[in-house]
Amino acid sequence: MAGQCSTFSKLLLPVLRKAWPITQSATGKSVEIRRQCFRTLSTKLHKQEVVSDINQIKIEESADVFAKLNEQIVNKSYGRLFAVVYIGTYQYKVTTEDILVIRDYWAPTAGDKIRLEKVLLVGSSDFTLIGRPLLPHDQVTVLATVIEKTHTHPIPIFKYRPRSNYMKLTFQKNELTYLRITDITINEKVNELGDTDGFKDRVF
Template sequence: MFKLRGRLEKHGEIFEIGQSVKSPILAVLPSLATKFYSNVPTPYEIVDAQEDRKTYQGTIDNVNRQVSEGKQGRIFAVVHVAGKQFKITEGDVFVIEGYWPPDAGDRISLDKVLLVGASDFTLIGRPLVQKGLVRVEATVIEKTLSHTKTHFRKKRRKQYMRINFYRIPQTMLRVNRIEIVGEVNHPPDVTGLETRIF
């Protein structure tokens, strides 16, 4: 506790001699006490479970209706490819750096979809969107090398100097289509059989 040595008027508050304050900063700027900390209780609202469920179901029905009627507009997606995430939409060309096996002309399906959305809604995966809900198809249009990069190393006073030039392999993909093919919140009854051979 600190005591004031004089009379101080700051922001309409008057502190008299001998009045105790908790901090020397508050003795000079008493408005800091109310500026950063508030004793006002946080208002909480008790949500009715039935009302919440009705709102939730109405939102899902609205999304399913937009998708079935084709009124969702331009769709975008965030996909995970070769250890990186890309935000893509139809017609985009994106580059994957480093070695990646597919050859030019290959049509591939990007299955790891983290998020898909349109102008009115966004479906977020946990961590991936439900399997079979979204179809993302792309074509490998080019396999090339990046521009020449320089790696230079030197140790002072040791007659050691090395310079290396290298290029990184790049694969360019064009997104052919992104479409929502299933219904939201209607997962298949049986999962895990897609990769099994009978």
């Protein structure tokens, strides 16, 4: 800042000497310039705009967003929800009343009512909650009912070895499990500390 003021003085002093008359003191050696005018000009030129704290503005905006989101969660006014669940080695995007087909062996039997524990995200038309990688266990509930256990149509598998008399034809059926998504619910508010009871035996 001192270097800027020094440069500013060197540039402005010659202009002021031409604009206003120079008066000599009684000794004839010192030169006096109208310093008041110099101070006024330097004050105007060096005046800086005060910038508000950006972090504080972001905090206030985030608090406003969380307040609106929690209001929808409390009033259940978010409409129809969708979710992305993790079953086996696959991810499925589901919503209420969807029918989901799980290929290969899966333990639940027809008529079982289950809760899908691994929820990657849940959202509506206004917002989306994304887990890192999963949403908290108590945050979201996705319920489903096993409506059918069946198999695929027979898949022919033909094995042949050239230059030999080996030929083999077999058929394979893969298991299929049909799920109906019955309910998707957001249970807790966002960005608020919940009850810590029961966390001792939980695995994260």
